[in-house]
Amino acid sequence: MTFLDYFYKHRKILAVLFEHPGFKRKFHRMLKDMIVIKREKECMDPAEITISMDILASSVLGIIMWWLKDGIHFSSEYIANQMIALYR
DSSP, X not given: OHHHHHHHHTHHHHHHHTTSHHHHHHHHHHHHHHHHHHHXXXXXXXXXXXXXXXHHHHHHHHHHHHHHXXXXXXXXXXXXXXXXXXXX
């Protein structure tokens, strides 16, 4: 949840940054890298992975962008729980 709390705290500047395509691409790559690291730590078998890293990173990016633009009335905890439920 700390990850989302950071975005909430800096939502105004991030909303502006997300308008720049270069920032979105770099953030997308960062999310993919984070997913790879998490999966390596969990020693996940690649055959068991059903969602590609591109799709997962894109959906997380989309959720964050929507949250900062239109859903800011939802808490970071609520968003985190929704994301967890989505990817179960």
